Amino acid sequence: MFRTLSxxxxxxxxxxxxxxxxxxxxxxxxWRPGQILRRLVHLFTMLFVxxxxxxxxxxxxxxxxxxxxxxxVLAVTGFGPRLFFDKTISGYWLMLHATFAPVFAVxxxxxxxxxxxxxxxxxxxxxxLQRLIRRxxxxxxxxxxxxxxxSGLGRKITFWLIVVLALPLIISIISSxxxxxxxxxxxxxxxxxxxxxxxxxxxxxxxxxxMIRTQMR
Amino acid sequence: MQVGLTHWQFLQLFGRxxxxxxxxxxxxxxPDERKRGDELVRSDISGKLxxxxxxxxxxxxxxxxAEYAVQIARQNYRWAAAAACEFGSVKGIAAAQIDTYDxxxxxxxxxxxxxxxxxxxKKVFFDIVRKVPNERCYFxxxxxxxxxxxxxxxxxxEDVLLAAGLSCVDCHRNGLDHNIIRGYxxxxxxxxxxxxxxxxxxxxxxxxxxxxxxxxxPGIPPVHFEKLTCTACHSGPWPDQKTYRTKTSRAHALGVHxxxxxxxxxxxxxxxxxxxxxxxxxxxHKLLWPAFWGSLKDKKVTPVSMEIxxxxxxxxxxxxMLLPSGDWPALTAEHITKALTLLSSNESxxxxxxxxxxxxxxxxxxxxxxxxxxxxxxAQPYLWPIAHNVRPAAQSLGVRRCEDCHSTDGPFFFGDVxxxxxxxxxxxxxxxxxxxxxxxxxxxxxFAFSFVFRPWLKVVALVSAGLIGIVLLLYGLKALxxxxxxxxxxx
Numbered sequence: 055m056f057r058t059l060s061x062x063x064x065x066x067x068x069x070x071x072x073x074x075x076x077x078x079x080x081x082x083x084x085w086r087p088g089q090i091l092r093r094l095v096h097l098f099t100m101l102f103v104x105x106x107x108x109x110x111x112x113x114x115x116x117x118x119x120x121x122x123x124x125x126x127v128l129a130v131t132g133f134g135p136r137l138f139f140d141k142t143i144s145g146y147w148l149m150l151h152a153t154f155a156p157v158f159a160v161x162x163x164x165x166x167x168x169x170x171x172x173x174x175x176x177x178x179x180x181x182x183l184q185r186l187i188r189r190x191x192x193x194x195x196x197x198x199x200x201x202x203x204x205s206g207l208g209r210k211i212t213f214w215l216i217v218v219l220a221l222p223l224i225i226s227i228i229s230s231x232x233x234x235x236x237x238x239x240x241x242x243x244x245x246x247x248x249x250x251x252x253x254x255x256x257x258x259x260x261x262x263x264x265m266i267r268t269q270m271r
Numbered sequence: 272m273q274v275g276l277t278h279w280q281f282l283q284l285f286g287r288x289x290x291x292x293x294x295x296x297x298x299x300x301x302p303d304e305r306k307r308g309d310e311l312v313r314s315d316i317s318g319k320l321x322x323x324x325x326x327x328x329x330x331x332x333x334x335x336x337a338e339y340a341v342q343i344a345r346q347n348y349r350w351a352a353a354a355a356c357e358f359g360s361v362k363g364i365a366a367a368q369i370d371t372y373d374x375x376x377x378x379x380x381x382x383x384x385x386x387x388x389x390x391x392x393k394k395v396f397f398d399i400v401r402k403v404p405n406e407r408c409y410f411x412x413x414x415x416x417x418x419x420x421x422x423x424x425x426x427x428x429e430d431v432l433l434a435a436g437l438s439c440v441d442c443h444r445n446g447l448d449h450n451i452i453r454g455y456x457x458x459x460x461x462x463x464x465x466x467x468x469x470x471x472x473x474x475x476x477x478x479x480x481x482x483x484x485x486x487x488x489p490g491i492p493p494v495h496f497e498k499l500t501c502t503a504c505h506s507g508p509w510p511d512q513k514t515y516r517t518k519t520s521r522a523h524a525l526g527v528h529x530x531x532x533x534x535x536x537x538x539x540x541x542x543x544x545x546x547x548x549x550x551x552x553x554x555x556h557k558l559l560w561p562a563f564w565g566s567l568k569d570k571k572v573t574p575v576s577m578e579i580x581x582x583x584x585x586x587x588x589x590x591x592m593l594l595p596s597g598d599w600p601a602l603t604a605e606h607i608t609k610a611l612t613l614l615s616s617n618e619s620x621x622x623x624x625x626x627x628x629x630x631x632x633x634x635x636x637x638x639x640x641x642x643x644x645x646x647x648x649x650a651q652p653y654l655w656p657i658a659h660n661v662r663p664a665a666q667s668l669g670v671r672r673c674e675d676c677h678s679t680d681g682p683f684f685f686g687d688v689x690x691x692x693x694x695x696x697x698x699x700x701x702x703x704x705x706x707x708x709x710x711x712x713x714x715x716x717x718f719a720f721s722f723v724f725r726p727w728l729k730v731v732a733l734v735s736a737g738l739i740g741i742v743l744l745l746y747g748l749k750a751l752x753x754x755x756x757x758x759x760x761x762x
Contacts, residue, residue, distance in 0.1 A: 142494055149718055156728050159735035166742045174746060217743055224736040228729055236487030237496070244493065 056245075057136050060252055067256040071263050114168050121161035122262065127154045129255050155227075162220050173213040179206065209268065212261035219254040223247060274563075275576030279310040282320055282348070287340035288411045288521040290327060295320025295348065309370075316372050317365045318349025325356050327407045330400040333357025336410040340527040349374065350382055358388040358395065408439040410526050415518040416508050416542065417534045427508075430660040441481060442470055454658065456500060457550055472501040484664075491669060500554040502658050504668040507543035507555045510682035513701070514541040514689055517557060535598035539691040545683055546654050546707035553708050556654040560691040561627055564614065565649065567634065568622030572649035575614065575624070583613045599693035607633050607694070608641045629692025629700065644697075654707075677719045684708070684715040 131151040135141045143151060226246040229235065235243060276284070278294040286295065296319050320343070326336060339355035342348075346365040353359035363380030365372075374380060389395050416427060428434075432442070445451040450464045459468035468474065475483040488496075508515055517540045524530040543555040564580045565572040587610045592600035607626050612635065614624035626633040630652060631644035668675050668683065676683035687701035705715045 142497065144494060144498075145714065149714075149721060152721065152728065156731040156735075159732050163735035163738040166739050170742050170746055175750070214746075217739060221736055221739050221743065224732050224739075228732045228736070230492065231490070231725070231729055233490030236489050237491070237493060240488075240491070241493050 056248055056252075057140060059249075060133055060137055063252055063256055067259050071260070074263075110168070114165070117161050117164045117168070121158060121165060124154045124158035124161060125255075125258055127151075128158055128251075132251060133255070159220075159224055162216075166217050166220075169213060170217075173210045175210060179210065206268075208264045209261065212257050212264060215257045216254065216261060219250055219257065223250045223254055226250065274574045275578055277310060279314060282343065283346070285521070286320055286343040286348075287524060287527055290323050290411075291320040291348075291351070292322035296322070312370045313346065313365075314348075316368055316370075316374055317346040318374065320348040320351065323352040323355070324399075325352055325397075327403045328399050328401070329356060329397070329407070330404055331357045331398040332406075334407070336407075337526050337528055340524070347380060350380060353382050358385040359383070360385075402438065403440050405433065405439050409520075411520050412439075413520045413525055414542075415523075415525065417516040417518065418508060418511075428660065428662075431663040432661050435482075437481065442475075444470060455656065456552075472505075476501075486664065495669075498552060500548070500552045500656075502555045502656065503545060503553050505661055505664075506658050507660070507662075509662070509666065510543055510545070510668075510686055512680075512682055513687040514544060514558070516540065516689075517542040519557075531597045533596040533598075535594070535596040537597055537599065539689075541689055541691070542657065544654060544688055544707055545686075545704050547709040548656065554656045556656050556707075558688065558707075559653045560629055561650065561653060562629070562691075562693060563627050564610070565625050565627055566620055566622035567625045567632075572625060572627060572632070572647060573622070575620070579614070579617060579619060583617065584610055586613060599691075601695045602628075602693040603695055604641050608635065608639075611635050611641070612639060629690050629694055629697050630702070631692075631697075673722055673725070674719075677722045679716055679719045681719065684710070684719065 128151060131147045131154075132143060135143045135147050226243045230240050230243040230247075278297050281294050289295075323339070325334060326339065334357055335355050339351050342351035342354045342361060345367075347354065347361055347363070348365070350361040350365075354361035359382055361380065361382050365374070365380055368377075368379055372379065384395075415424065418426070433439075442454050443451050444466055445464065450462060452458065452462070452464050452467055452470045454471050456471055456473070458464075458471070469480075475481055476486055479485050516534065518525060518534075518536070519540060520526065522538050522540060523536055538559055541558040544558040545553050546556045546558075548554050564575045564584070566575055587606050588600055588602070594600065611624045611626060611633070614620055615635070617624075623634060627647070627650045629644075630646075630650050632647035632650050633644050634642055636642050664670065674681065679685070682704065684703075684705045686704040688704055688707065690697065690700040690702060692698060692700070703712060705712045708715075
């Protein structure tokens with residue numbers, strides 16, 4: 055069941071991103087090889103080329119990149135055995151997963167502290183939220199001019215979703231390491247960890263996509 | 272038959288610890304299994320060793336299986352059951368009678384019954400019970416762990432199931448077909464006993480049958496139940512850095528009169544050895560290193576007939592080499608070389624003569640010198656799973672902490688399994704437990720090492736979660752304040 059849901063979830067997630075890319079490409083983005091190459095170089099420079107940031111900015115960026123790396127490792131080691139081999143995580147997969155997990159937890163905590171203020175919802179987000187809801191329910195909208203960052207709302211929503219999901223994700227697996235819960239509750243905690251990880255992974259993928267879109271503008 | 276044992280010889284060697292029937296009653300039309308001329312004559316005197324129902328179903332404390340073993344040694348097969356029961360005794364020795372002795376006419380072997388056995392109507396009371404008492408099982412199914420605390424029975428704790436009031440047959444049930452349940456997981460696939468699936472550890476302990484407590488296993492990740500059997504944590508002696516030697520009823524003739532009781536008596540059985548079973552789970556086992564002379568042909572080793580070995584080995588390994596303790600004689604490379612040379616000159620040998628011991632195969636090269644010992648499937652140890660004595664939950668592996676097993680020097684993964692061998696130069700060799708578990712040694716070590724950092728993992732994760740929780744709470748309260756303010760403004 056979990057395997058099926060994971061596969062469906064990731065397919066839906068990536069398809070949604072692909073549809074979004076095609077339906078509303080960002081300015082200057084295209085699908086010609088030259089444009090794709092330019093985008094990849096730009097992404098690469100975001101990671102490695104020195105940029106004009108203060109110490110806090112540099113720290114924030116480093117922690118973000120480390121968190122991203124940890125997420126990739128955790129996602130591969132966590133979902134890989136189940137998706138590709140239909141086996142419970144064990145062996146070296148488990149060791150890698152358990153090694154990167156506390157690093158990811160620390161990075162998340164630091165990012166939450168650093169970005170919470172930046173990602174708080176403001177008055178300028180409210181019209182966009184209304185517009186988003188109308189779009190979702192396919193109601194006719196009158197175009198409204200709104201100021202502020204257009205896609206900031208999406209990033210903020212995904213940020214807070216990550217924060218909300220991170221808490222039970224960490225607590226579910228850590229509490230299973232104490233001699234508090236018997237087999238029934240252990241399995242429940244493990245299932246909780248799995249399904250929350252699945253949702254969190256999808257949210258992080260969407261969040262990362264929105265971050266890249268913002269940077270590309 | 273592979274080692275040249277006829278049914279008759281098998282009975283002589285092992286009849287003491289079986290309830291008879293089986294080889295005691297077999298008549299084979301296979302010319303290879305027909306008794307030798309002298310055995311045919313002797314079996315007419317001794318009779319068949321028929322099934323002895325009393326060996327299990329006699330509840331009287333006077334049932335004496337040790338006496339049964341004595342009768343087997345005397346070849347008094349048709350009298351053995353009577354001699355073992357509480358009201359009969361047998362005088363005479365079938366093995367000492369001449370070939371023409373007629374057991375039906377002669378009185379050299381006679382059964383006498385106790386005077387007050389029969390009542391005034393010449394009837395006798397057989398205290399036969401359906402539910403076999405534990406004492407009947409113990410004679411054939413006991414073992415003695417030769418631990419550092421000593422090898423006396425009183426130094427070991429009783430099986431917790433028996434201490435709780437269960438009897439052996441409460442779990443090991445059977446019908447008239449005597450298809451006795453062994454109680455291992457997956458037995459229903461091999462057994463036609465209708466209770467095979469439900470009479471296992473899980474069968475009782477998940478449903479609370481017979482008052483069995485339903486275990487919580489707090490703090491143990493469920494993956495352990497996929498990779499381990501119940502017996503891995505709950506059975507046998509608590510593992511020590513080196514495996515213990517164990518003596519068993521049938522291998523060491525426990526309870527039989529006149530048997531050597533030394534700790535060094537062969538065979539040397541090691542326990543507990545944690546090894547992977549055919550179903551992929553790790554379980555506790557007993558282990559025996561095979562030692563035999565064989566012939567190698569087409570990469571397969573076949574044991575050589577004992578008669579040939581006796582004729583050959585005796586010329587190399589004389590009586591003076593045998594130890595009074597019953598331990599291995601001190602075998603050297605020269606002894607093995609001489610014996611293999613003698614075997615190779617034996618005309619009845621098919622294939623190349625080899626010696627298997629200590630997990631290795633010894634053979635001669637073209638020039639007649641002993642080669643370096645090599646690995647061979649026939650030299651692999653023989654393992655059989657153990658389930659008793661069951662230890663209570665408070666004495667199961669993992670009850671204290673994860674490091675009971677997951678430590679870099681823990682016996683579960685890194686305990687030493689003694690390699691039992693008569694070869695003097697190889698006597699101290701050991702194998703690590705992890706080699707029998709199908710797990711990479713480095714992985715087991717690395718995983719165990721990671722447990723050093725486990726407390727830090729918990730602290731770091733909890734602090735991070737705490738921090739995230741505080742931020743969530745802070746902004747959640749701010750959001751709530753905002754909502755409250757908006758609603759108040761709306762009014």
